[in-house]
Amino acid sequence: MSKKIKIDPITRIEGHMAVEAVIDDGVVKEAKSAGTLFRGFEIILRGRDPRDANQLTQRICGVCPIAHATASAFCIEDAFGLTDKIPNNAKLIRALIFGSNFLQSHILHFYHLAALDYVDAAGVVGDLAPFVPRYEGDYRVSGETNAELVKHYLRALDIRRKCQEMLSIFGGKMPHNVGIVPGGVTEKPTEDKITNFLWRLNEIRDFVDNIYIPDVIAVAKAYGDYFEIGKGCKRLLAYGGFDLPVGKLFKAGVISPDLKVEPFTKQNITEDLKHSWYSDSDSGKSPALSDTKPEPKKSGAYSFLKSPRYDGQVCELGPLARMVSNYVQGDAKAKELVDSALGELGAGIDALYSVLGRHAARALEAKLVADAMVDWLQALKPAEPVIIESPIPETGEGAGLTEAPRGAVGHWTTVKDKKIERYQVITPTAWNASPKDDRDQPGAVEQAIIGTKVKDRNNPFELVRIVRAFDPCLACSVHLLDAGRNELGVFRVV
Amino acid sequence: VIWLQGAGCTGCSVSILNAVSPRIQNLLLDELVPGQQLNLIFHATIMAGQGEPVIEVLKDAEKNRKGGYILVVEGAIPTAEGGLYGSIGEKDGKHITIQQSVEELGKNALLTLALGTCAAYGGIPAAKPNPTLCKGVKTIFNEKGIKTAVVNIPGCPPHPEWFTGTISVILFSGLEALDLDGLGRPKLIYGRLIHENCPRRADFDKGKFAQVLGDPGCLYKLGCRGHYTYADCPLRQWNNGVNWCVKAGSPCLGCVEPEFPDGTSPIYEKITFEDLK
Numbered sequence: 115m116s117k118k119i120k121i122d123p124i125t126r127i128e129g130h131m132a133v134e135a136v137i138d139d140g141v142v143k144e145a146k147s148a149g150t151l152f153r154g155f156e157i158i159l160r161g162r163d164p165r166d167a168n169q170l171t172q173r174i175c176g177v178c179p180i181a182h183a184t185a186s187a188f189c190i191e192d193a194f195g196l197t198d199k200i201p202n203n204a205k206l207i208r209a210l211i212f213g214s215n216f217l218q219s220h221i222l223h224f225y226h227l228a229a230l231d232y233v234d235a236a237g238v239v240g241d242l243a244p245f246v247p248r249y250e251g252d253y254r255v256s257g258e259t260n261a262e263l264v265k266h267y268l269r270a271l272d273i274r275r276k277c278q279e280m281l282s283i284f285g286g287k288m289p290h291n292v293g294i295v296p297g298g299v300t301e302k303p304t305e306d307k308i309t310n311f312l313w314r315l316n317e318i319r320d321f322v323d324n325i326y327i328p329d330v331i332a333v334a335k336a337y338g339d340y341f342e343i344g345k346g347c348k349r350l351l352a353y354g355g356f357d358l359p360v361g362k363l364f365k366a367g368v369i370s371p372d373l374k375v376e377p378f379t380k381q382n383i384t385e386d387l388k389h390s391w392y393s394d395s396d397s398g399k400s401p402a403l404s405d406t407k408p409e410p411k412k413s414g415a416y417s418f419l420k421s422p423r424y425d426g427q428v429c430e431l432g433p434l435a436r437m438v439s440n441y442v443q444g445d446a447k448a449k450e451l452v453d454s455a456l457g458e459l460g461a462g463i464d465a466l467y468s469v470l471g472r473h474a475a476r477a478l479e480a481k482l483v484a485d486a487m488v489d490w491l492q493a494l495k496p497a498e499p500v501i502i503e504s505p506i507p508e509t510g511e512g513a514g515l516t517e518a519p520r521g522a523v524g525h526w527t528t529v530k531d532k533k534i535e536r537y538q539v540i541t542p543t544a545w546n547a548s549p550k551d552d553r554d555q556p557g558a559v560e561q562a563i564i565g566t567k568v569k570d571r572n573n574p575f576e577l578v579r580i581v582r583a584f585d586p587c588l589a590c591s592v593h594l595l596d597a598g599r600n601e602l603g604v605f606r607v608v
Numbered sequence: 609v610i611w612l613q614g615a616g617c618t619g620c621s622v623s624i625l626n627a628v629s630p631r632i633q634n635l636l637l638d639e640l641v642p643g644q645q646l647n648l649i650f651h652a653t654i655m656a657g658q659g660e661p662v663i664e665v666l667k668d669a670e671k672n673r674k675g676g677y678i679l680v681v682e683g684a685i686p687t688a689e690g691g692l693y694g695s696i697g698e699k700d701g702k703h704i705t706i707q708q709s710v711e712e713l714g715k716n717a718l719l720t721l722a723l724g725t726c727a728a729y730g731g732i733p734a735a736k737p738n739p740t741l742c743k744g745v746k747t748i749f750n751e752k753g754i755k756t757a758v759v760n761i762p763g764c765p766p767h768p769e770w771f772t773g774t775i776s777v778i779l780f781s782g783l784e785a786l787d788l789d790g791l792g793r794p795k796l797i798y799g800r801l802i803h804e805n806c807p808r809r810a811d812f813d814k815g816k817f818a819q820v821l822g823d824p825g826c827l828y829k830l831g832c833r834g835h836y837t838y839a840d841c842p843l844r845q846w847n848n849g850v851n852w853c854v855k856a857g858s859p860c861l862g863c864v865e866p867e868f869p870d871g872t873s874p875i876y877e878k879i880t881f882e883d884l885k
Contacts, residue, residue, distance in 0.1 A: 121659040122698035125652045132698065153615050153686075153693075154739030158732070163874035169861065170869065173732045176619020176765065222625075230656045239637065244648050244655035247662065268633050275626050275848075282847035286856025288626070289619040289765050293856055295876075300821045300857030501822045578658060 116143065119574050126227040127586045131547075135577055137568055145556070145563035146416055147547045147581070156406065159537040164190050164506060164529050165296050167537060171525065174539070175587055176289040177222070180215035180281075181518030182525070182539075183294040184208060188357075188514030189525040190296040194504050202359040203500045204298035206490045209356050209363075210311065211285045211293060212516075213487045217318055218277035219519035219585075220433075220480040221326060224473060225270035228582045229263065231575060232333050238264040249573040254336045263332070266325055273321045280314040283307050298501030303494035312491055319484045322477075327455075330477040333470075334459055340469040341461060344580035346562035347371075347428045348467055350435035351545070353378060353524065355517025356486075359493065363486055364517050367439040368424060373463075375442055378424075380515060380524070383540070386421040386551035389414060397552055401526050401538045402513065417549035421557065422540050428551070430558040431521025431542045432584065433476040434466055440482075447485070451478040472583040506532045518542055520585045543587045559584055609678050610669055610713060611651040614706040615694050615733040615742050616683025619765040620724040621653050627768035628848045635772070644779045649677075652696070663697045663704065670712055678778075679717035679756075684726040684733045684742035685710055693740040710745060711752055719783055720745055720758045723771060728760035728792070729866040736870050746792060757783060760792035764863035767844060770797050789838070791866060802834030802860050805842040821876075822857050831876045833862030 122132035136144040155174055159167055168186045172179035187208070191197050234253035235245040238261050255263060278288040284301045285291030293299050301307070334341070354366030366378040385404055387397040392415075393407035401422075409415075423429070440448035441463075455474055456463065465471050510529040515522065521542025528535045548557035556564060559581060568574050613621070625632050630640060639645045648654075650665050657665075669677055683706075686693035691707030698704065714720050722745040725731035734742040746758045761770050774794050777786050787795045803809065811817070812826035821830060828835070837860055846852045853860055862872035869875075 120698065122703075123652055123658060123662070123696060125655055125658040125662065127653075153733040153742075157737065157739045158735045163877070166869075166873050166875050169875055170732065170735075173617050173619070173764065176617040176622045179617075179619070226654060235656065242637070242647075243665075244636070244651055246656060247665070248656035249658075271625065271632050275628070275631075278626050279847045279850050282851045282856075284856075286851050286853050286858055287846035289617075289622050292853045292858030292861070295821055295858070298822070302822065302857075501820065503820050 117571060119568070119571060119577065121574070121577065124578065124581060124586075126230065127582060131586060133563075133577060133581055135563055135568070135574070137571065140567055140569070142563050142566045142568065142577075145560045146549070147557070147559050156537050156539065159534050162534050164193065164527065164532075164534050167525075167527065167534060168294065168296055169290070169292075171539065172290045177587060178215055178219050178519050179290050180212045180285070180294070181516065181523050183291060184212055184516045185514040185523050185525040185539075187294055187296050188516060189512045189527050190514070191512070192514060193510035193512030193527055193529050194296065194507055195510070196297060196502060196504050199502050201298055201499045201502060203303055203494060203498050205357055205359055206494050207284045207299045207301065207303060207500065208294055209358055209490050210487055211281055211291060211299075212356065213483045213490070214277050214281035214285075215288075216483050216519050217322070217480055218274045218281070220476050221270050221274045221277065221321075223519075223585045224326065224330065224477065225267050226274075227585070228473065229267060229333075231579050231582060232337060233263045233267065234260050235264050235267065249575055249578070251570060251573050252575045255333065259332060263329060266329055269321075269325070273318060276314060277318060280311055280318070283311050283314075295501070297504060298499075300501070302500055303496050305496055308491050308494055308496075312488070315484065315487055315491070322480050322484050326480060327477045330473050331455070331458060334474065337470065340579065341465040341471060342468060343566060343576060344469040344562040344583060345467045346430050347558050349427055349429050350438055351378070351424055351429035351431055351522060352435050352439040353380070353515040353517060353522035355436070355522070356483075357516070358490065363483070364436045365440050365443045365445065367443060368429070369435070369438055369442060373438070373442050375439070380513060382425045383524070384423055384426070385540070386423055388421075388552040389549040390417050390420050391415045392420065401524065401540055402511070404538070415549075419544050419548050421548040421551040422545045423551055426553070428548075428555050428558055428561065429545060431545045432472065433479040434472050435521065436517060437475040437479055437482075438463075438466060447482055451482060469579050469583040476585070508532060520587050521546060541587065543584075546584045547586055559586070609646050609648045609680060610666065610717075611648060611680040611682065612696060612706070612709055612713065613652055614681060614683030614710070614727065615686050615740065616724065616726045618653055618682075620682040621651070623765035624768050624771055626847060627772055630772060640772075641776060641779045646775070659697075660699065663699045666709065666713065667699070670716055674716040675718050677717055679710075679713050679720045680723050681710055681720060681727040681745050682723050684730050684744065685748055686733070686740035686742050687748070688739075688741035707748065710748060711754065714745070714749060714754050714756050717756050719778070720749070720756050721771075721774065722746065722758055722760045722792075724766050725762040725764045725863060725868050728762040729868075731764060732869055758792060759786060759788065759794065761797075762793060762864040762866075763839065764861070764868060766864075767841070767846060769844060773797060793838070793864075797840055798838045798864065800838065800840065802837045802839060802842060802854070805840070806834055806854060807842060808854060818857075827854060827857075827859040829878050830859050831874070831878060832859035833865070833872050833879060834860040835879060837862045837865055839864045
């Protein structure tokens with residue numbers, strides 16, 4: 115007999131989310147994920163000064179505001195015709211600000227959002243809120259290692275804070291930095307700031323190398339079956355990210371399940387709407403052209419997320435996609451990191467497509483970024499400019515694509531009469547947590563859940579571990595307005 | 609302490625995680641002031657549990673801890689369509705809206721802290737055209753006749769010490785010791801204009817103005833809102849004293865004010881006398 119498990123709220127993620135799974139004979143047959151909060155950012159942006167999009171879109175998400183600051187700056191600069199005029203210092207400082215945000219986000223994700231699914235915190239600090247209540251029955255790390263991991267949970271709180279402090283050297287403040295602006299950055303890279311940044315970075319790199327990566331491996335050794343759980347769609351997508359004077363740190367690419375790379379072009383992105391509460395008339399359109407027309411009573415729909423697709427295909431985004439993309443495109447550093455971690459775990463590259471593989475890719479990526487930041491600091495030229503001024507054009511069109519900690523993010527805009535005429539955002543979680551598309555292909559998280567064996571229906575560890583491994587960010591994804599909706603989240607189980 | 613997240617971005621929570629003295633670890637695990645310890649029983653971003661058991665925690669507090677908890681609200685409260693734009697979870701197959709939980713938990717709370725500009729005044733989700741009819745906590749309480757005291761701690765996000773400082777006054781000296789301004793903010797923190805304490809004030813007095821972002825000089829011509837914004841950023845500074853907006857070469861955005869963001873934008877355009885009224 116099939117039974118329904120509904121987990122609402124999914125906690126320890128960014129934003130408001132619910133997951134529902136239909137279980138038959140202990141195996142998930144159907145899965146649905148949904149966001150439960152709507153703010154209407156794209157509507158709020160209409161008619162405003164285009165430069166303000168940079169500050170306003172950061173407020174989509176307090177965990178990775180720099181992703182939106184960066185995408186928005188690229189998008190506005192494209193519309194203003196500034197893209198090839200941005201000073202090298204500005205590119206490097208933006209990358210340093212963004213790198214700091216990556217590190218704080220990845221460390222926060224593993225220790226403070228995900229780890230409580232694996233580590234028995236209450237066993238160390240006692241039955242104290244907020245560590246109880248929780249799911250019971252599958253905490254496998256033993257006494258001393260467990261106590262050590264709890265200690266690192268607390269230490270990681272300091273380290274993630276220090277990432278924010280490092281960020282604010284060039285970003286001014288965090289969350290919601292003021293340093294990244296259309297045209298460049300506001301802070302000059304003086305020598306004192308460079309040295310100050312470097313030594314903060316060194317402490318964080320030490321933590322990543324000697325605590326974060328070993329902890330992920332320790333958890334992986336205790337939960338080896340999670341290299342088999344949550345495989346997902348195996349088609350990976352990266353827009354490419356960290357735009358430096360010498361090119362991108364993360365290579366763009368579309369990776370097929372048999373590890374073949376195709377070049378990425380943004381024109382191949384479309385959004386399906388069959389299972390989303392929006393009018394079908396816009397289904398299958400590019401974000402540069404599509405509109406948001408809510409139809410809350412549309413039958414067969416079950417999500418406020420649209421279904422972004424690449425060439426009609428479901429894709430997974432995020433650290434796994436980026437590490438594999440760099441790996442198969444011959445990036446030496448990515449290859450060395452991935453091969454050495456897989457060697458230690460005695461696993462092949464296929465093991466990356468799993469709950470633990472996603473955590474491992476995220477940790478290795480933290481090292482890749484942190485190490486590269488040292489080079490970016492050294493490339494700064496204190497006496498050279500950091501910003502280019504430009505008037506607001508009468509009209510313009512722009513797109514800004516980059517990589518957020520959770521995966522690729524894109525902003526699209528049109529400017530008319532010096533004001534924002536339209537603004538569209540596609541977030542990584544919109545891809546990963548999307549509903550089924552026009553061809554009824556389930557989204558990436560849904561595919562990762564379907565087929566999973568759930569041992570204990572009352573403590574469905576498997577489901578929350580799969581969902582959290584994607585590092586979902588719902589505030590980012592469900593930012594679209596639904597004007598007339600009046601029955602929120604009534605799910606029909608087939 | 610029960611911490612509810614409404615229509616927001618989690619940025620206030622992330623900012624509180626940046627607290628230095630006390631650190632977040634102290635807030636969670638230790639006596640914050642001798643003899644008094646906070647007990648955070650509900651916070652969706654950090655608590656271990658999920659699903660119906662954590663909703664049970666809220667229901668239990670509402671029933672059995674009347675007047676015995678502090679409610680912290682982060683994010684605005686969407687009120688369009690009866691609150692259906694935002695839900696915090698599900699109980700017995702029914703969604704619990706943000707509006708419903710703020711009202712129900714607010715009624716029986718000892719005190720409500722509206723943390724961040726969204727919770728205090730509506731903030732960004734309430735910006736024109738306010739698509740989900742977002743409101744601040746005090747407005748909701750007034751409409752529903754809820755008498756629980758509301759202390760506003762605005763900011764986008766608020767500085768972590770604005771939160772720990774306000775809590776400290778309450779724990780040391782009691783709620784009645786909190787001296788609030790006309791906008792419900794503690795004067796201890798929001799008592800002075802940014803402009804009064806700004807390190808670029810001397811440039812303003814001498815008429816030395818930055819013409820483009822990144823220039824030295826007063827940022828008045830680039831849209832600085834420090835002339836009508838009440839907060840202690842220039843003295844306290846941000847992220848463990850590393851930097852703050854104006855020091856970093858950005859105009860003050862006026863993010864603690866009820867007019868943020870509609871009345872404080874376009875961000876990079878000079879303010880007018882109309883703005884000062």
